[in-house]
Amino acid sequence: MSAAHGLATITPRLEAAPSGATPAIEVAGVHKAYGPSGSHVLALSDLTLNVAKGEFVCLVGASGCGKSTLLNILAGLDRPQLGTFSTRGRVALLFQEAALFPWLTAAQNIELALRLAGVPRSERQTRTHELLHVVQLEGWGDKRPHELSGGMRQRTAVARALAQGAEILLMDEPFGSLDAMTRDILHDELERLWKDAGFTVLFVTHDVREAVRLGDRVAVLTSRPGQVAEELTIDLPRPRLMSDPEVATLAERITHRLREEVLRHAGD
Amino acid sequence: MQATDLFGHRSRQERELAGLDNLELPLRPRKSALRRFWSGAWPQLAAIGIAIAIWQIVVLLELKPVWILPGPLAVLPELWHDLTRDTRLIEAMATTLRRAAFGFALALLIGILIGLAVTRFKLLRTAVASLITGLQTMPSIAWFPLAILLFGITEQAMMFVVVLGAAPSVANGLIHGIDHIPRILLRAGRVLGAHRLDKYRFVIFPAALPSFVGGLKQAWAFAWRSLMAGELLVIIASQPALGVRLQLQREQVDAVALIGTMLVILSVGITVDLVIFGNIERRIRRRRGLGVA
Numbered sequence: 099m100s101a102a103h104g105l106a107t108i109t110p111r112l113e114a115a116p117s118g119a120t121p122a123i124e125v126a127g128v129h130k131a132y133g134p135s136g137s138h139v140l141a142l143s144d145l146t147l148n149v150a151k152g153e154f155v156c157l158v159g160a161s162g163c164g165k166s167t168l169l170n171i172l173a174g175l176d177r178p179q180l181g182t183f184s185t186r187g188r189v190a191l192l193f194q195e196a197a198l199f200p201w202l203t204a205a206q207n208i209e210l211a212l213r214l215a216g217v218p219r220s221e222r223q224t225r226t227h228e229l230l231h232v233v234q235l236e237g238w239g240d241k242r243p244h245e246l247s248g249g250m251r252q253r254t255a256v257a258r259a260l261a262q263g264a265e266i267l268l269m270d271e272p273f274g275s276l277d278a279m280t281r282d283i284l285h286d287e288l289e290r291l292w293k294d295a296g297f298t299v300l301f302v303t304h305d306v307r308e309a310v311r312l313g314d315r316v317a318v319l320t321s322r323p324g325q326v327a328e329e330l331t332i333d334l335p336r337p338r339l340m341s342d343p344e345v346a347t348l349a350e351r352i353t354h355r356l357r358e359e360v361l362r363h364a365g366d
Numbered sequence: 367m368q369a370t371d372l373f374g375h376r377s378r379q380e381r382e383l384a385g386l387d388n389l390e391l392p393l394r395p396r397k398s399a400l401r402r403f404w405s406g407a408w409p410q411l412a413a414i415g416i417a418i419a420i421w422q423i424v425v426l427l428e429l430k431p432v433w434i435l436p437g438p439l440a441v442l443p444e445l446w447h448d449l450t451r452d453t454r455l456i457e458a459m460a461t462t463l464r465r466a467a468f469g470f471a472l473a474l475l476i477g478i479l480i481g482l483a484v485t486r487f488k489l490l491r492t493a494v495a496s497l498i499t500g501l502q503t504m505p506s507i508a509w510f511p512l513a514i515l516l517f518g519i520t521e522q523a524m525m526f527v528v529v530l531g532a533a534p535s536v537a538n539g540l541i542h543g544i545d546h547i548p549r550i551l552l553r554a555g556r557v558l559g560a561h562r563l564d565k566y567r568f569v570i571f572p573a574a575l576p577s578f579v580g581g582l583k584q585a586w587a588f589a590w591r592s593l594m595a596g597e598l599l600v601i602i603a604s605q606p607a608l609g610v611r612l613q614l615q616r617e618q619v620d621a622v623a624l625i626g627t628m629l630v631i632l633s634v635g636i637t638v639d640l641v642i643f644g645n646i647e648r649r650i651r652r653r654r655g656l657g658v659a
Contacts (some may be wrong), residue, residue, distance in 0.1 A: 124465060172558055197554035200654040201572045210568060214559045234383050242654025247390045262558060280386060286379050 113363040115254045122266055122298035123149040123172060128181035132166055137356050141167045142178070143323030151186070151265075152275055154292055156309035158352060159319030160360050167326070169268045172300070187265030187298070190258075194271045196251035197247040204254045205230065205239030211261035229257040232291065249280040256291065269301045273308070282340065285311055289337060292314070306349040306356070320359050328355060397623045436622045445626035458606040461632065462597065465521065465607070466634075470529030470589050476529060477536025477585065484537065485544045495541065498534045506531040506592035524596035531592035532585040539581010543574025576650050583643040590635050 111361045122268040125147045141164035148222040149155045157165050170176040171183060173191040198207045205226050230239050233253040243251055250274055259267055289312065292299055303309050309316045310332055318328040330352065334344050397405070418438050425437035449454040451633075480498070484491050510528045517523035547570065555569035599607020608631055615624035 121651055125384065175553055175556060191553075191555070195550055199551065199554070199569070199572065201575070210556050214564065214568070232379060235387070238387065240655060242655065245390075247387070250390065252385060258558075278387075283386065283577060287383065290379075306547045 122151040139325040155315035163319040164324030190264030196255040473532035477533040481537035481540030533587035535585035543577030
């Protein structure tokens with residue numbers, strides 16, 4: 099059984115080809131400040147961003163650009179003070195750490211997500227099995243998170259997100275703590291899953307090359323307050339490699355833009 | 367660009383992934399259950415042997431007459447006889463254990479309620495959190511005069527003190543456990559849609575469990591000590607109990623039986639603490655990949 103076949107049975111409602119025009123995420127004029135009024139730090143200011151259904155958008159920015167704040171807002175963990183946002187379809191948030199529950203095995207973690215998503219008991223075991231297959235972790239289901247490598251934990255977290263029936267994956271530097279080889283392979287893996295299942299990805303990273311490697315579009319954020327400074331459409335054919343010269347050239351341009359942004363905060 | 371041959375790009379990718387995964391498999395096979403048990407058990411058995419040897423040496427030095435401080439060779443056979451041939455010791459153990467179980471269960475219930483209330487309401491936390499810890503510094507025996515005034519020479523008086531001794535540890539274990547849940551797990555729970563009761567059932571309780579079991583272990587030690595103090599002070603003649611036996615044996619200057627009873631009290635305490643709670647704690651920690659305490 100091919101992985102693609104397994105996935106089709108899991109998320110049947112995604113079978114229809116995504117149409118580029120329908121927005122999955124709409125953010126308009128979002129404003130978020132922290133701290134008591136007066137001394138507050140402005141994390142996001144008048145941020146506007148649209149992500150089409152089935153699109154893979156990467157957000158890059160220097161520290162303090164409110165990347166994580168935006169994802170938290172979209173995942174419903176935080177609220178903006180001003181502005182509107184909407185998401186179409188179930189949203190799952192993936193963190194830098196896989197954030198699996200350490201008292202459950204990999205399979206049980208996935209099963210819990212199915213249960214909380216209201217999947218009947220009789221279907222859970224089969225679907226857990228299918229999801230483990232999708233992230234190529236068959237045979238590892240009975241291992242606990244501490245027995246898995248960082249990459250395997252992240253794949254379990256992806257399977258858990260799919261178990262939620264997520265159509266939108268918000269990823270907060272999910273591969274930031276992995277070694278380079280694992281990260282490269284997981285890039286391929288994520289790209290394959292994304293193509294097969296047709297979900298929407300909003301991927302936050304500080305690694306500009308990673309953004310260019312993965313994204314249909316890269317949005318560059320300014321820092322304090324965070325706003326979209328520039329959006330680039332990445333027209334390079336897939337699959338790309340982090341080491342492709344075209345990827346490097348584009349990454350160079352974005353990095354230059356980010357450095358200008360950091361200079362703005364030098365204080366002279 | 368990678369070549370997409372007959373086997374395809376994916377098959378190579380799949381194989382690379384499988385290779386990385388398999389490199390994660392531990393090299394060293396786990397020791398067998400028997401070997402693990404033995405490697406944990408023999409130092410403890412040796413320690414018990416040494417303790418008994420020291421006891422025997424002290425007796426041989428004849429610092430005290432042998433009828434006041436008898437040696438293990440006199441005490442252990444007598445204890446064995448009492449345990450196997452005489453029902454009175456067993457009856458006394460049964461009474462004491464019933465009280466311990468009941469008092470501990472009550473402390474558990476009250477401790478959990480207090481712990482949950484404190485973690486739920488900010489005001490309550492500021493008001494009582496330090497009070498709970500303060501309560502633990504009060505020696506439980508100091509509660510008995512008041513308990514006897516309130517409840518008379520009854521089991522209620524004992525239960526009152528046992529609960530006062532043990533419930534704070536239960537509550538503290540729970541509060542500490544809930545306070546120290548990694549935020550990322552709470553956020554993961556929220557993203558998964560675990561709200562209200564589901565949040566407690568699937569995230570908060572399991573996450574707080576190791577610390578809670580630590581609290582239970584401590585609560586048991588407090589409960590057992592309080593109960594022994596209680597049985598020495600609150601003597602209900604119709605109910606033979608371990609503490610009552612201690613008092614009687616002292617009055618009758620029956621040192622052989624007295625030390626035997628003490629050994630029983632020590633063994634019960636250790637069994638519950640190390641064998642029951644210790645094993646639960648170790649199992650929980652091992653399953654989560656935490657260092658074994």
